[in-house]
Amino acid sequence: MANSNWQCDQDGRLELTSQEEKIATLVARGYSNRKIAELIGVSQKTVSKSLRTSYSKLNINNRTELMLVKLGETSSLLEWRYYSSLVNLDFASPRYKKATRNKQKCLRIALEINHLKYKCRFNLVSLKSEWLGELDKLMETIIKELGE
Structure with missing residues (x-):
């Protein structure tokens, strides 16, 4: 469930809280929910809830996609997510x-x-x-999107 108070970061993703960021980083490193809960001193239920919120904020569905986002391989995932979000409302x-x-x-x-980053990376x-x-x-894109 989306929250209208969520804000975009400089890469256009919705910002994660510090706890969500910690959990996402540990997921990207391959830790289980149980191990993450032990490491940061919260319940497994809190970890699960945090992950669901992170998935929603990042517009992803699972741990694998979260790992891709954390590893920076976002361009094709973003394109797929954008085109799949074009539904009849x-x-x-x-x-x-x-x-x-x-x-x-x-x-x-x-x-x-991401397109500009790609152009930069490959000169x-x-x-x-x-x-x-x-x-x-x-x-122009940012102004257009924020102005709508």
């Missing part, structure tokens, strides 16, 4: 519509940032004018 509740649209906005921003943009053009495109 005509009969959805207003709350669900708003949450879905917010997630879509965050995903579109994240996709733009596909080299001239200052090209960089400025890419950054302008990114800013």
